[in-house]
Structure formats: structure tokens, C-alpha cells
Amino acid sequence: MDKPVSELPRFVRCWKICCSLIFLLSLPLLAYGADDLRVLVVLSESLTPYQTFAKTFRQNLPSNILVSVLEHPEEFSVNDQQADLIVTVGVKATDLMMDKAAPVLAVMIPSTMYLDLQIKQTRVKQISAIYIDQPLSRQVALLSAALPESRRVGVLYSEGSRIDLKELHNELDRQGYKLIAKKMQGSETLSSDLDDVLEHSDVLLAIPDSNIFNSSYIRNILLSSYRQHIPLVGLSQAYVNAGALCAIFSTPEQLAAQASAEVLLFAQSRHLPGPQPPALFTIAVNREVARTLDITIKSPDSLHMQIENRGGVKR
Incomplete structure (x- = not known):
């Protein structure tokens, strides 16, 4: 299937927002001549998204903030302990850095992991996070913008899922939707459980549940949803x-812009803000799927603007 066409106006607008935010936050840092800050970026793996994050993060910071990158967290050394702040990228890196002395800003982790971080840490220190998942209000806003006539939202979840069904139900209800949720009894019942959800739904919402939405099952999930239109x-x-028809997510560049802005604030106050969802986001649409399902859907740029107008960038 064709990849969604890149939306230049949306990219330019997001990039301007990032640049303006970083420029404004850097003014007080330069004006007051803060001491050099040593930041260690620890990647979970040497994968392209993590590498992209590290490159953009470094480019967004002034020269008096010294950035080093560790691609393999298990190789953390005595020299790395001199960092004033550790920025972890991904779950693995975050897990391995929790016992280090420096404050930790965890990026690209699920929001459900943050409470675990506070429990896990063996030192009394500052920790904060920029989540990889979008706020539920923003996800529901995408449903409203992309599929305004689809009022029944199907969700399939597993025993190990950490989705807050009550919060999701409340958010859907607030925006005029009905939640059709079903717990998968086991991998052997995935097909029948999914068919049951689809039978009573207008749209299927994927959730971060790796027991269901993974590379082994996604093809069958898509085929089942196509069959029921x-x-x-x-x-x-x-x-x-x-x-998938569409998705809302934040790119590594967008998350890096947000993380670098938080580091600039940390350089001034030596204090990390509270955990937060992504400030910037991207919309992607698969028009071939829309044609196949006979769905009229707006452009990613129009959807993005509509969600922003509904308060989709609020933290």
C-alpha cells in the first residue's frame, strides 16, 4: 500500500514551533551565563529512530551544553557518571539508568511506565519523562476529526494490558462516543474475540498492548477489520x-525538540518538570485504505489543524 504523502505545510509549521520554543528558552540561559551542563544521552539500541532523536537533540542545544551519546546502555562507565543529567531514550535505557546518581529525563517511554520508575529507583533523585504515547483526549479528537460518523469505538485488550479503561470510557463519553471493549481470553481466542468486537463497532482503536498489537498478529487483525468494513x-x-486508516503519533524529531527545551530549563533551575505527553504530534493517513473502505477522510494537515483547534496540543 502507498505511504502517506508528506505534508510540507504541517512540517514547516511544527518546525517553526520547535525553533521558536528553543530560541525563547535559550535566551535566559545565554543571558545569565549558566555553567556548562554535561548531558549524557543513553539510547536503548542503535536503531534509526533513536539515532535520529540523538542527532536532533544535540543540534537543538547551545555549545555550553555538552552532549555525549551512549549507544549501548550496558556499557555505562565511570566517565559517564560525571554527567549532570541523563536523558534516556526508550524503555531499555531507562531501566538500566534508574540506579545511577544523576537526574534522569526519560523519553520515548509509555506513560504507564512512569509510576514504575518512581518505585524502581534505588536513589532519591529527580526523574521525569516525556511519554511516547498520545493523551487519550488527543486520540479521541483524531477519531472525531477523521471519522465523525463512527460513534462506536472497539477496543480489544489482554490480561497484561495497562490501559485505563475507565479513563478511556470517560473521554469517549465526553466526546460523544461509546466504548465497545472486550478482554482477549488467550492467543487462541484472538480471532473470535476480535470478530465479536468488530461486530459491534464502527472503528477499531489500536492500543499499546503488545500481547495483541504486535508483528505476529497485526496482519490478521487488519484482514479481519477489512472483512467487516x-x-x-x-x-x-x-x-x-x-x-491502518490513520494514526496520531510524535516523531523522534518532535520529541527531541521537546526534550532539548526541557534541558534548557534544567540548565537554569537544575530542576526537572513533571512528566508530560508529547507537545507536538503528526497525523498520517492511508488514502488507499480509505478508498477500499469507501471512507472520505481529510488531509493530514486539515486533521492536524482541527485537533489543534480542539485543544489537541494541551498537556
Whole structure:
């Protein structure tokens, strides 16, 4: 299936927002001549998204903030202990840095992991996070913008899922939707459980539940939804490329811009802000899927603007 066409106006607008934010935050740092800050960026793996984050993060910071990158967290050394702040990228890196002395800003982690971080840490220190998942209000806003006539939202979840069904139900109800949720009894019942959800739904919403939405099952999930003419709203560009109708997510560049802005604030106050969702986001649409399902959907740029107007960038 064709990849969604890049939306230049949306990219330019987001990039200007990032640049303006970083420029404004850097003014007080330069004006007051803060001491050099040593930041260690620890990547979970040497994968392209993590590398992209590290490159953009470094480019967004002034020269008096000294950035080093550790691609393999298990290789943390005595020299790395001199960092004033550790920025972890991904779950693995975050897990391995919790016992280090320096404050930790965890990026690209699920929001459900943050409470675990506070429990896990063996030192009394500052920790904060920029989540990888979008706020529920923003996800529901995408449903409203992309599929205004689809009022029944199907969700399939597993025993190990950490989704807050009550919060999701309340957010859907607030925006005029009905939640159709079903717990998968086991991998052997995935097909029948999914069919049951789809039978009573207008749209299927993917959630960050790796027991269900993984590379082994996603093809069958998409085929089942096609058979019942039910669109899937995914979690990333990869979902849209695979056959989801649309998705809302934040790119590594957007998360890096937000993280670098927080580091500039930390350089001034030596204090990390509270955990937060992504401030900037991207919309992707698969038009071939829309044609197949006979769905009229707006452009990613129009959807993005509509969500922003509904307060989709609020923290």
C-alpha cells in the first residue's frame, strides 16, 4: 500500500514551533551565563529512530551544553557518571539508568511506565519523562476529526494490558462516543474475540498492548477489520503503512525538540518538570485504505489543524 504523502505545510509549521520554543528558552540561559551542563544521552539500541532523536537533540542545544551519546546502555562507565543529567531514550535505557546518581529525563517511554520508575529507583533523585504515547483526549479528537460518523469505538485488550479503561470510557463519553471493549481470553481466542468486537463497532482503536498489537498478529487483525468494513486507527506511521486508516503519533524529531527545551530549563533551575505527553504530534493517513473502505477522510494537515483547534496540543 502507498505511504502517506508528506505534508510540507504541517512540517514547516511544527518546525517553526520547535525553533521558536528553543530560541525563547535559550535566551535566559545565554543571558545569565549558566555553567556548562554535561548531558549524557543513553539510547536503548542503535536503531534509526533513536539515532535520529540523538542527532536532533544535540543540534537543538547551545555549545555550553555538552552532549555525549551512549549507544549501548550496558556499557555505562565511570566517565559517564560525571554527567549532570541523563536523558534516556526508550524503555531499555531507562531501566538500566534508574540506579545511577544523576537526574534522569526519560523519553520515548509509555506513560504507564512512569509510576514504575518512581518505585524502581534505588536513589532519591529527580526523574521525569516525556511519554511516547498520545493523551487519550488527543486520540479521541483524531477519531472525531477523521471519522465523525463512527460513534462506536472497539477496543480489544489482554490480561497484561495497562490501559485505563475507565479513563478511556470517560473521554469517549465526553466526546460523544461509546466504548465497545472486550478482554482477549488467550492467543487462541484472538480471532473470535476480535470478530465479536468488530461486530459491534464502527472503528477499531489500536492500543499499546503488545500481547495483541504486535508483528505476529497485526496482519490478521487488519484482514479481519477489512472483512467487516471496519477501519483501524493505529499508533504510528508503521501501522498506517501496514494498512491502518490513520494514526496520531510524535516523531523522534518532535520529541527531541521537546526534550532539548526541557534541558534548557534544567540548565537554569537544575530542576526537572513533571512528566508530560508529547507537545507536538503528526497525523498520517492511508488514502488507499480509505478508498477500499469507501471512507472520505481529510488531509493530514486539515486533521492536524482541527485537533489543534480542539485543544489537541494541551498537556
